[in-house]
Amino acid sequence: MAETVSVELLARLQPLMSLGSEGLRELLPRCRLHSFARDADPFQAADWSGQVAYLVRGQLWARMPDGTSRVLVGGHEFTASPVARGGKTPVGSKAITEVELLSLDEDTLDIVMTWNQLAAPSESAKEADQTDWRMMSGMFAVDNLTVGTFASLPPANIQALLAKFRRVPAKRGETIIKQGDPGDYYYLIESGRCKVSRLVAGSPVQLAELKEGDAFGEDALVADTVRNATVTMNTDGTLLRLSKQDFNQLLLAPLLLKVSGDEAAQRVASGAIWIDVRFPAEYQSDGYPGALNIPLNDIRQASAALDTAKEYIVYCQTGRRSSAAAFLLSQRGFHAVLLDGGMRARAGAMESVE
Numbered sequence: 001m002a003e004t005v006s007v008e009l010l011a012r013l014q015p016l017m018s019l020g021s022e023g024l025r026e027l028l029p030r031c032r033l034h035s036f037a038r039d040a041d042p043f044q045a046a047d048w049s050g051q052v053a054y055l056v057r058g059q060l061w062a063r064m065p066d067g068t069s070r071v072l073v074g075g076h077e078f079t080a081s082p083v084a085r086g087g088k089t090p091v092g093s094k095a096i097t098e099v100e101l102l103s104l105d106e107d108t109l110d111i112v113m114t115w116n117q118l119a120a121p122s123e124s125a126k127e128a129d130q131t132d133w134r135m136m137s138g139m140f141a142v143d144n145l146t147v148g149t150f151a152s153l154p155p156a157n158i159q160a161l162l163a164k165f166r167r168v169p170a171k172r173g174e175t176i177i178k179q180g181d182p183g184d185y186y187y188l189i190e191s192g193r194c195k196v197s198r199l200v201a202g203s204p205v206q207l208a209e210l211k212e213g214d215a216f217g218e219d220a221l222v223a224d225t226v227r228n229a230t231v232t233m234n235t236d237g238t239l240l241r242l243s244k245q246d247f248n249q250l251l252l253a254p255l256l257l258k259v260s261g262d263e264a265a266q267r268v269a270s271g272a273i274w275i276d277v278r279f280p281a282e283y284q285s286d287g288y289p290g291a292l293n294i295p296l297n298d299i300r301q302a303s304a305a306l307d308t309a310k311e312y313i314v315y316c317q318t319g320r321r322s323s324a325a326a327f328l329l330s331q332r333g334f335h336a337v338l339l340d341g342g343m344r345a346r347a348g349a350m351e352s353v354e
Helices: 016-030 106-119 123-127 142-146 155-164 218-223 244-255 261-269 280-286 296-305 320-331 342-353
Strands: 032-036 051-057 059-063 069-073 092-095 099-105 166-170 175-177 185-191 194-200 203-210 230-233 237-243 273-276 311-315 335-339
Touching (some): 016 106, 175 185, 218 320, 237 244, 296 320, 311 320
Parallel strands (some): 273 311
């Protein structure tokens, strides 16, 4: 009987079983099953480079790189560990019966396991009722860890970042940030829900509702300007707060990648796409040919229509608005870089060459 990829199946495998049901559910779309007929050599018939492989069904004879041979039985305790990983791929094998192997990208597994181990609270932290970061399903979604907000963080930054967050209880109706105030903190929602609103013609307009695992407050920190919206608690909850200094050092610096005007032009010639985050009237006046015009205030909603396989170079007049947009896109898993200094710096560099 053929296996299906399920949380129950992954929970039998090492080291996946340490992730818990939510973490395993996140990994399901990244796993693949491969079926091979009797007498086939799975490790000659398929390319396993960069993959972790588990035998989940059937019997397989395998000769290992150290010259030893063994018969593996899918579902047996021994095959809870990978049959192939890194340099330990069998140099020869033969399916004694029909077999199925499950594969998972090794880098994805390593990233997820790194965060899981560093995010687990110590016994003393549990007693102090501190955050179990592994429960932050939005923050620790596999997409975030591998291509989103935290994918570009050096591993050395992870422990420091988690240690810098402070838990803040919040009551229903409490205003957390207010439109027009200076930016001071970055927030993650550990529990509860918030609403985001903005004054338009003097009246508040609700823009979004945020839930557990969502972040807010980054716009003003990245652009070094005032808050452009108000965030109010819809329910009681707990927030995780990071100071502007720690945000800049531990999150912004690794995520906000900058390129010069010359390098940006070369990347566009190779297929990258300009994004102009100014207002339409500004874009129509002097926007770069072929650029997408997505004003900063629309970047969250418009990102759903962008292609994660493409590279985007984000610009505005000075780099202030585009720095916020590039960070927001990087948070959402896009390959977005900032035109350093904006159009003004690029124009100045071109004039100096002339």
